[in-house]
Amino acid sequence: MTASVPLSIAPREEQVFPVLTPTQLARVEAHGKRRAVQRGEVLMEAGAQHYPLFVVVAGALEAVRNTCTGEEVATTHRQGQFSGELNLVSGRRSLATIRAIEPGDVIQVERESLLGLLQTDAELSEIFMRAFILRRVALLDRGFGDVVVLGSQFSPRTLQVREFLSRNAHPYTYLDLDTDEVSQESLDRWKISADDVPVVICRGEAVLRNPTNAEIADCIGFNEAVDIDESHIRDVVIVGAGPAGLGAAVYAASEGLDVLMIEANAPGGQAGSSMRIENYLGFPSGITGQELATRAFSQAEKFGAQMIIAKGATRLTCERRPYAIEIDNGTRVMARTVILATGAEYRGLPIENLASFNGAGVYYLATPMEAQMCKGEDVIIVGGGNSAGQAAVYLADKARRVIMLVRSGGLAETMSRYLVRRIEDNPAIEVRTNCQIVALEGAKHLENVRCRNKTDGADTIENIRHVFVMTGAVPATKWLDNCVALDDHGFIKTGPDISPEDLNTARWSFKRQPHLLETSLPGVFAIGDVRGGNIKRVASAVGEGSIAIAFVHQVLRE
Ligand SMILES: Cc1cc2nc3c(=O)[nH]c(=O)nc-3n(C[C@H](O)[C@H](O)[C@H](O)COP(=O)(O)OP(=O)(O)OC[C@H]3O[C@@H](n4cnc5c(N)ncnc54)[C@H](O)[C@@H]3O)c2cc1C
Numbered sequence: 001m002t003a004s005v006p007l008s009i010a011p012r013e014e015q016v017f018p019v020l021t022p023t024q025l026a027r028v029e030a031h032g033k034r035r036a037v038q039r040g041e042v043l044m045e046a047g048a049q050h051y052p053l054f055v056v057v058a059g060a061l062e063a064v065r066n067t068c069t070g071e072e073v074a075t076t077h078r079q080g081q082f083s084g085e086l087n088l089v090s091g092r093r094s095l096a097t098i099r100a101i102e103p104g105d106v107i108q109v110e111r112e113s114l115l116g117l118l119q120t121d122a123e124l125s126e127i128f129m130r131a132f133i134l135r136r137v138a139l140l141d142r143g144f145g146d147v148v149v150l151g152s153q154f155s156p157r158t159l160q161v162r163e164f165l166s167r168n169a170h171p172y173t174y175l176d177l178d179t180d181e182v183s184q185e186s187l188d189r190w191k192i193s194a195d196d197v198p199v200v201i202c203r204g205e206a207v208l209r210n211p212t213n214a215e216i217a218d219c220i221g222f223n224e225a226v227d228i229d230e231s232h233i234r235d236v237v238i239v240g241a242g243p244a245g246l247g248a249a250v251y252a253a254s255e256g257l258d259v260l261m262i263e264a265n266a267p268g269g270q271a272g273s274s275m276r277i278e279n280y281l282g283f284p285s286g287i288t289g290q291e292l293a294t295r296a297f298s299q300a301e302k303f304g305a306q307m308i309i310a311k312g313a314t315r316l317t318c319e320r321r322p323y324a325i326e327i328d329n330g331t332r333v334m335a336r337t338v339i340l341a342t343g344a345e346y347r348g349l350p351i352e353n354l355a356s357f358n359g360a361g362v363y364y365l366a367t368p369m370e371a372q373m374c375k376g377e378d379v380i381i382v383g384g385g386n387s388a389g390q391a392a393v394y395l396a397d398k399a400r401r402v403i404m405l406v407r408s409g410g411l412a413e414t415m416s417r418y419l420v421r422r423i424e425d426n427p428a429i430e431v432r433t434n435c436q437i438v439a440l441e442g443a444k445h446l447e448n449v450r451c452r453n454k455t456d457g458a459d460t461i462e463n464i465r466h467v468f469v470m471t472g473a474v475p476a477t478k479w480l481d482n483c484v485a486l487d488d489h490g491f492i493k494t495g496p497d498i499s500p501e502d503l504n505t506a507r508w509s510f511k512r513q514p515h516l517l518e519t520s521l522p523g524v525f526a527i528g529d530v531r532g533g534n535i536k537r538v539a540s541a542v543g544e545g546s547i548a549i550a551f552v553h554q555v556l557r558e
Helices: 010-016 022-029 086-090 111-120 122-142 156-167 184-189 213-220 243-254 289-302 368-373 386-396 417-425 500-505 538-557
Strands: 002-004 033-037 042-044 053-067 070-077 097-109 147-151 173-176 199-202 206-209 233-239 259-263 306-309 313-317 323-327 332-340 344-346 378-382 401-405 429-432 435-441 448-453 459-462 467-469 473-475 524-526
Touching: 010 122, 022 053, 022 097, 022 122, 033 053, 042 053, 086 111, 086 122, 086 289, 097 111, 111 122, 111 289, 122 289, 147 156, 156 213, 156 289, 156 368, 199 213, 206 213, 233 243, 233 323, 233 538, 243 259, 243 289, 243 538, 259 332, 289 306, 332 538, 378 386, 378 435, 386 401, 386 417, 386 429, 386 467, 401 435, 524 538
Parallel strands: 002 070, 147 173, 233 259, 233 332, 259 306, 332 524, 378 401, 378 467, 401 429
Antiparallel strands: 033 097, 042 097, 053 070, 053 097, 147 199, 199 206, 313 323, 323 332, 344 473, 435 448, 448 459
C-alpha cells in the first residue's frame, strides 16, 4: 500500500524544493551526465551507500520510504527539481528510494562531482545546501528516517539513545511501549520483549537491543564514508566537534587541508545542548545549539572535511611525528598536525547515589525531551552560571515551578545580566541562594530532594521528581596521559603560558617558541574550553578554531 504524506513545510516550499532555471541546469549538467529514465524505473534504493544526485530535466521522480505498513511517499520532484538531502553531502546511506513515475530525462551527478560543484558555484551551493538542510529539518520533525526506536519513558537509556540520534540530527521514529500502540505482530516479527528496551531497528533489518552509541553509529553507517587507513597521513586531525573543533574544520577544509574530525558523541559539544544561543554574532533572534551544530557540520562536510562519530580518541602517541591518534575501537589515524578541541565534561554532584537517578529524575541537559518529561511539575536547577540560567528560562515555560539552587549569595557574579533580568521578571522561577542538595531519594525514579541552607544549616525536603544539574564542567584531558603540559586544573597550556620548564620536559627542539594556541608539542594545538585561560563562549571557541588553522599552515610549511 502506498500512502502519500507530503512533508509539511509549505511556507518555504520554494526553498525546500527549488526549481532550477535552464541556465542553472546547464551548469549542473557540466558536473554530471544526462540520461533517459523509464516510468517505474528505480534510480536508487533506500539504504544505498553510494548514490548520486538526480535533477529532473523532463518527467517526474518520487522519493519513497518503506514502513511497517507499506510505502510512504515523501515527495515528488518535477522538472527543474532535484533529489537528495544532507546524507548525500555526508556520504551516508540514502533515506529514501528514488523512482521515476513518468518517462523523462535526468542529470545524474555523482557525490564527488556534487561536492566539487558546491565548492565552486556559490549560487548553486546556496540553493542545494539550503534545500538539503530544510529537507532534513522536515524529516526530523516528521520522524521520517530509516531508524525506529522502541523504548520506555521509564528507561534512562531510552532517553540517552534518543538524545544521541537527535544531536546527530538523524531522523527516527519513536514508539513508547508504555504509551503507544505497538502491535504484537511487530514485536513478534522483531522478536522483542519489554525487557529488551531500548531497541533500535536500522533500515528494518538490524535489531539492536540496548545498544551503545557506537553500535548505533555503526548500524546506521555514520562512519562508513570515512577513509580510515594508517598509511593515510592527514594534514590535520581535530579531536572534538564542539564549536571549537567545528570552527577549525570549516576553516581547514575550506582552505584545502585534508582534515578528519573525531567526535566521541555528537557534533555540537556543550553548545549542542543549549536551547537558545542569543549572543552569537549574526543570529539576532538566537539559534538553538543543535541547529548551529548541524549547520556547521554540513558546512565542514561541504568543503570536504570527514568526521568519525561516537568514537572517542583514547591515546595520542606523542613520541614521534607524524602523530598517531588511537580511537575507541583500537584503530589509529595519522596526522601531521593535531588540534585538541575536547572541551569539558559535565560535573556531577557529590552525592553517593546520584548515578542511580541519571535519566530517572536527574538530567544534565534541558532539551525538549527532558522538558516534556517534567511538563506541569516542579523542577530544581542546580547552578548559577549561564547554562543554568538558560535552562531555568526555558523550563519555566513548561514546568509548573522552577527552583534554582545557587551555592553562592547571588547570580550577579556568575550569570550574564540579560539572563539575571529574565529570571527576576519570571514569576515561575524562584532563586534560593546559599543552598545545595545533600541527598536524593526515590525507588525507581527520583521522588524527594533534601536541600540544605548553608547560612543556618536547616534542611528542607522537597517532593520534586526532576533535578537539572548545571554546575559547569571539567576539561576532557585525561586521555592525553600528560603528552602536553597542563595547568593545575587540568586545562591545556598554550603559547605564552608554556614555561621554559614545560618546554624542557616536552623536549621542545625548535628554535622558535610555541605559536599562539600551540601546546608544548610542536604542531599540536589546543582550542576552546579545554585550553587554559579560555573564555567559555561559542564565539571565542570558533574564533580560536580559525586562528589555529592559520598556524597549522605555518607548521605544515616548516
Ligand atoms: C547549556 C549550555 C548553554 C550555553 N550557552 C552559551 C551561549 O548562549 N553563548 C555562549 O557563547 N556560550 C554558551 N555556552 C558555552 C559554550 O557552549 C562553550 O564555551 C563551547 O561549547 C565550548 O566549545 P568547545 O568546542 O571548546 O568544547 P565543547 O563544546 O565542550 O565540545 C567538545 C567536544 O569534544 C568531544 N570530546 C571530548 N573528549 C573527546 C575525545 N577523547 N575524543 C573525541 N571527542 C571528544 C565532546 O563530546 C564534545 O562534543 C553554553 C554551554 C552550555 C553547557
